[in-house]
Amino acid sequence: MVITKTSDIPHYYLYIHPKDLHELRRDIWCDEPVPAKLKTNNMKYEIDFAYRGSLTRKFPKKSYYVRFIKHASLFGEQEIHLNAEYADPSLIRNKLSLDFFRTIGVLSPRAQHVLLTLNGKFLGVYLQLESVNELFLQKRGLPLGPVYYAINNDANFSLVSHHYNDAKKTLESGYERKCGTKSDDELLRELIYKINTIPRSSFSKEIAYYIDVDKYFRWLAGAVCTQNYDGFVHNYALYHNKQTGLFELIPWDYDGTWGRDCKGKMMEHDYVPIEGYNTLSARLLDVPHFRSRYCELLEEILETSFTLESLEPKIHSLMNSIRPYLVRDDYKKKDIQKFDAESEYITRFIVKRNHYLRERLSDLKQ
Incomplete structure (x- = not known):
């Protein structure tokens, strides 16, 4: 998603009739x-x-969904999401996460900070997120296939509801089809059923017919490194690649990361275990050669991509690019000192999280 800039950050001017x-x-x-x-x-x-959004609608600074009509598009997008990132003192966690996923080989939406003015009033800095839809796939040269958003914690790859600790009403509970047809839902139902019913003795062989295991482990490693507590049963999209016949995971809404939760509260670096948590991860890591592959992949990421040397320049660049506009943002200017302290907070988390995961790797390898 290439965006032409007229200033340091693109500026969107909105007009809505007062009645609307x-x-x-x-x-x-x-x-x-x-x-x-x-x-x-x-x-x-x-x-x-x-x-x-859901929780975010209660915040003073709202997040918005934009759909272009009459066949118009903005920089090739038919729809965009404008996230206020209100709970994140840095306003960069979501973008930093999605960019990080891309560096480790995971399909990931693109994100760009923008400025927003509504009816002449400056609303501040927002994060524009790319939708995961047919256009997302086309731009990457991928075959069209169904995409499902994990909209609540029932998207836990289990037969049991996360909310009620009882059998789900339907196997596709927790998901919303973004693109595809109703007939594609059978693929999702079969995936969930097979994850939970394939015997342990044949699991490693049969599951490879349903999910791209290597790509899943890359996604799992990204969620574990960034410590998205919600990311294992929520905050992702499922894409069925018609060419391979396999499901892949795509990260989504990663503001509650890098040492803070989705409400912006501090989260200790060791809060999320190295295995993450959901039924699919548990079953995959129960297989010795799968577990070995995950350890090998995670160890490589901890040595190359999830390091202070790799991430610190990106953190400073992102925060420096938006800081001049925060002093004009009525929702954020009062917290400018906290914003300034966040780069050190995030880098400290990276060091501690990296050390914690390295220590746990030896136990996981056994």
């Missing part, structure tokens, strides 16, 4: 969009504009 803006603000839980206009780089777009 009143309707939007009347109910923050309503997903119905209102008509709006977006202008950037002297180009104007007709859009649908709505709130997005």
